[in-house]
Amino acid sequence: MAKLLKGAAVTAALNEQLKTRVQNLENKRITPCLAILRIGERGDDIAYEKGAVKRCDSLGILVKKFLLEADAGQDKLMETIELINRDPAIHGCLMFRPLPKHYDEEMARNALAPSKDIDGITNASLAGVFGGTDSGFPPCTAAAAMEILSHYDIALKGKNAVVIGRSLVIGKPVAMMLIKENATVTICHTKTVDMPAVCQRADVIIAAAGRAKMIDKAYLNENQVVIDVGINVGEGGKLCGDVDFEIAEPIVSAITPVPGGVGTVTTSVLAKHLVEAAERTVR
Amino acid sequence: MAKLLKGAAVTAALNEQLKTRVQNLENKRITPCLAILRIGERGDDIAYEKGAVKRCDSLGILVKKFLLEADAGQDKLMETIELINRDPAIHGCLMFRPLPKHYDEEMARNALAPSKDIDGITNASLAGVFGGTDSGFPPCTAAAAMEILSHYDIALKGKNAVVIGRSLVIGKPVAMMLIKENATVTICHTKTVDMPAVCQRADVIIAAAGRAKMIDKAYLNENQVVIDVGINVGEGGKLCGDVDFEIAEPIVSAITPVPGGVGTVTTSVLAKHLVEAAERTVR
Structure with missing residues (x-):
C-alpha cells in the first residue's frame, strides 16, 4: 500500500508559514494584495477564483478583482494590466487564461510587470524557470x-x-x-x-x-x-x-x-508567490 | 566505422541557401548587417569574431564592430546597446559573454532588442526556445x-x-x-x-x-x-x-x-539567424 501524499498536509504547513510572513509584512505596514484579472465568465475560472479568494481571506491577503466582459477588447485589457502594474498596493496578479480567442494573449501576458507575475506567464518568468533563476515566478x-x-x-x-x-x-x-x-x-x-x-x-x-x-x-x-x-x-x-x-x-x-x-496545493502556492512578491518590494 | 557528420557539408549547404536569401534582401534594398559588441580583448572572443566576420564577408553580410575597453563601464555599455537597438540598418547583434565581472550582465543582455537577439541571450529568446515559439532566436x-x-x-x-x-x-x-x-x-x-x-x-x-x-x-x-x-x-x-x-x-x-x-557550423547559424532577423523586418 502506497503512502498517500495528501495535499491537505502540504497546504496546512504552507499556511502556517504564510501567516507568519503576512504578519511580518503587516508589521511593516504592508498588506499583501492579489489582483485577479478575469475576462468573461468561464466556469473553470470562477471555480478556481473562489478557491483562491477563500485561501487569501484565510491568510490575511487582500484580493482586488478586475472583471472584464468577454468582449471588452484588447485596449481595455491592456489598460487594466497597466493599472495593476502601476498600483503599488498590488503585489501580484492572477490573469486567467486562455483569453477569449479575439485577444492577443502574448501581448497581454508580457505586458504584466514580471515582479507581479506570480503565476509564471511572462517571458521573464519563463526565462527564470528555464534558467533556474528567481526572475519572476514559476507557474x-x-x-x-x-x-x-x-x-x-x-x-x-x-x-x-x-x-x-x-x-x-x-x-x-x-x-x-x-x-x-x-x-x-x-x-x-x-x-x-x-x-x-x-x-x-x-x-x-x-x-x-x-x-x-x-x-x-x-x-x-x-x-x-x-x-x-x-x-x-x-x-x-x-x-x-x-x-x-x-x-x-x-x-x-x-x-x-x-x-x-x-x-489542493495550487492556491496555497499562489498565496506563497504573492507573499514572496510583497516581500521582494521591501528587500 | 561511423558515418562522419562533418560540419563542412552543413556549412556549405547553409551558405548556398543564405546567398540566395541575402540576394533577395538586396533586391529589396536591404543589406543584412551584424553588430558585434565586444568588451575587452579576450582571445576566445577575438578568435570567434574573426570566424564570424569572415563568414559574413563571404555571404555579403555587413559587420559593424562596437568595441569597448574592459573598463568602459555599465553606462557606456548600455548606451552602446541602445545605439544598436535604434539603428534600423543593424539587424542583429552578437554580444560576447561572459562580460567582465564588474558588469551587470543580466541588465545588459535584456536591454538588447529581442528582434536583434540572434544568439538567444534575452529573456524573450529564452522564453521562445523554452516554449517552442519564434520569439527571438535560440543560442x-x-x-x-x-x-x-x-x-x-x-x-x-x-x-x-x-x-x-x-x-x-x-x-x-x-x-x-x-x-x-x-x-x-x-x-x-x-x-x-x-x-x-x-x-x-x-x-x-x-x-x-x-x-x-x-x-x-x-x-x-x-x-x-x-x-x-x-x-x-x-x-x-x-x-x-x-x-x-x-x-x-x-x-x-x-x-x-x-x-x-x-x-564549424556555429558561425553559419549566426549568419542564418542574422538573415532571418533582416527578413523579419520586411514581413
Whole structure:
C-alpha cells in the first residue's frame, strides 16, 4: 500500500508559514494584495477564483478583482494590466487564461510587470524557470508539484524523474525545477515510443498528460513516487487523475490522490508567490 | 566505422541557401548587417569574431564592430546597446559573454532588442526556445547541433535523445529543440547516477558537458548518433570533444568530429539567424 501524499498536509504547513510572513509584512505596514484579472465568465475560472479568494481571506491577503466582459477588447485589457502594474498596493496578479480567442494573449501576458507575475506567464518568468533563476515566478501548478515533493522529503538528487507532458504550464517548468534539484529528468509526450518502459526506470513520475487514467500497472513499480497533476472528468462525471489510482495505489511507494493532491496545493502556492512578491518590494 | 557528420557539408549547404536569401534582401534594398559588441580583448572572443566576420564577408553580410575597453563601464555599455537597438540598418547583434565581472550582465543582455537577439541571450529568446515559439532566436551553438541533425536527416520523432549538460547556452535549449522535434529527451548532468546506463538507451547523444573525452565505450553502442558539442584542450594542447573520438568512432553509427563538427557550423547559424532577423523586418 502506497503512502498517500495528501495535499491537505502540504497546504496546512504552507499556511502556517504564510501567516507568519503576512504578519511580518503587516508589521511593516504592508498588506499583501492579489489582483485577479478575469475576462468573461468561464466556469473553470470562477471555480478556481473562489478557491483562491477563500485561501487569501484565510491568510490575511487582500484580493482586488478586475472583471472584464468577454468582449471588452484588447485596449481595455491592456489598460487594466497597466493599472495593476502601476498600483503599488498590488503585489501580484492572477490573469486567467486562455483569453477569449479575439485577444492577443502574448501581448497581454508580457505586458504584466514580471515582479507581479506570480503565476509564471511572462517571458521573464519563463526565462527564470528555464534558467533556474528567481526572475519572476514559476507557474503555480508546477510549483505545487515541487512543493509536495519537498514537504514529504522525497529525495531528488541523482534520482530518475520522468515527466509526462511537455506543456509550458506544467511539463516543461516542472522538468526544469527537477533538474535544479539535481534529478536526471526525462520528458515524455504523445510521440514517445514505449512510455511504460521509460516510466519503469523512473524513481519519480510526474503525470501531466491530461488523459484520464492513462497510467496503469505497465508503467509502475514498487519503488516509485507518483505525482499526479492530471484533473480529468472520468466515468460518471467523477474527477480523476492521469493515473489509474485504484490500480496504482497498491503498487507504488507513494502517490498523490486526485482530488486531494496537487490541485489542493495550487492556491496555497499562489498565496506563497504573492507573499514572496510583497516581500521582494521591501528587500 | 561511423558515418562522419562533418560540419563542412552543413556549412556549405547553409551558405548556398543564405546567398540566395541575402540576394533577395538586396533586391529589396536591404543589406543584412551584424553588430558585434565586444568588451575587452579576450582571445576566445577575438578568435570567434574573426570566424564570424569572415563568414559574413563571404555571404555579403555587413559587420559593424562596437568595441569597448574592459573598463568602459555599465553606462557606456548600455548606451552602446541602445545605439544598436535604434539603428534600423543593424539587424542583429552578437554580444560576447561572459562580460567582465564588474558588469551587470543580466541588465545588459535584456536591454538588447529581442528582434536583434540572434544568439538567444534575452529573456524573450529564452522564453521562445523554452516554449517552442519564434520569439527571438535560440543560442547559436544549440541551433548548430540541431542543424547538423537536420542536414544529415537524422530521425528524431519518437527517438530517445540524451543531452549531457544543463547549461542555458547548450544543454537546456537543445533539449527543448529536440522535444519540439518529438524526441523523448533525457537531460543528464554531473549529479546523474550511472550516466553510461542512461546513454546506452539513447538513439541520439548530445554531449555538452565540457569535459574532455569523458564519453567512452561504456556509454556507446552501434545504433547511436553522437553530436559532440564539447571543445576542450586535451593532451599536448590538441583540441578534443567531450567524446573520446578514437574509441567512439569504431563503435557508433554516426558522429561529429572535433574540430570540424558543431563548432564549424556555429558561425553559419549566426549568419542564418542574422538573415532571418533582416527578413523579419520586411514581413
